[in-house]
Amino acid sequence: MRVLMLGAPGSGKGTQGVRIAERYNVPHISTGELLRAHVKDGTKLGRVAKVHMDRGDLVPDVLIYAIILDQLIEPEPPRGYVLDGFPRTLPQAQIAYEVAKEMDMTFDAVLCLDIPHDELMRRLEERGRGSGRADDQEATIRHRIEVYEEKTLPLLDYYKERGILVRIDAVGGVDEVTQRIFDALDRL
Numbered sequence: 001m002r003v004l005m006l007g008a009p010g011s012g013k014g015t016q017g018v019r020i021a022e023r024y025n026v027p028h029i030s031t032g033e034l035l036r037a038h039v040k041d042g043t044k045l046g047r048v049a050k051v052h053m054d055r056g057d058l059v060p061d062v063l064i065y066a067i068i069l070d071q072l073i074e075p076e077p078p079r080g081y082v083l084d085g086f087p088r089t090l091p092q093a094q095i096a097y098e099v100a101k102e103m104d105m106t107f108d109a110v111l112c113l114d115i116p117h118d119e120l121m122r123r124l125e126e127r128g129r130g131s132g133r134a135d136d137q138e139a140t141i142r143h144r145i146e147v148y149e150e151k152t153l154p155l156l157d158y159y160k161e162r163g164i165l166v167r168i169d170a171v172g173g174v175d176e177v178t179q180r181i182f183d184a185l186d187r188l
């Protein structure tokens with residue numbers, strides 16, 4: 001099972017990604033989490049990435065390649081995966097495809113969690129109050145959604161053309177959405 005998660009900040013792709021990974025017994029690889037680990041460890045990469053993350057901007061592509069490619073040089077790279085947060089731009093999608101092709105691990109499905117703009121804002125404001133994540137303040141939230149719409153939404157057409165895009169209605173309870181995802185994946 002090789003799945004890619006797409007969805008706006010607050011669409012629940014992290015939560016759902018973990019559940020998919022558990023069900024199919026594959027690693028959940030989240031670029032957001034990998035980046036936050038770098039920030040926490042105070043690495044050079046983390047210090048540079050933090051400036052962009054705190055503003056709600058994307059981290060420059062080259063830094064993302066460094067942390068993602070790092071996952072593949074393990075003695076035994078994962079055969080399956082749930083990739084969460086990468087690719088997020090068209091250049092990243094092209095690189096992801098090149099690498100996956102070389103390594104014989106191209107995606108089976110791209111799951112896009114669909115959610116209306118208003119519901120998204122409501123969820124994110126709620127999350128910002130609870131988590132204390134520095135990038136969850138309200139102005140940056142709005143900015144992150146703009147960045148998603150500008151940089152990441154074009155990926156939907158890219159994957160639709162390749163016939164691997166699966167759209168999921170992500171409004172509803174967490175379990176309900178999980179069930180929709182499992183049903184869709186079982187049909188593949």
Ligand code: ADP
Nearest residue numbers: 009010031032033053057058059064085086088
């Ligand atoms: P969310 O999906 O809620 O934005 P993530 O944990 O996926 O949260 O990502 C947090 C931040 O990490 C993003 O706002 C961005 O700055 C950075 N980031 C994660 N993945 C990428 C990526 N593929 N390219 C550029 N920046 C990224």
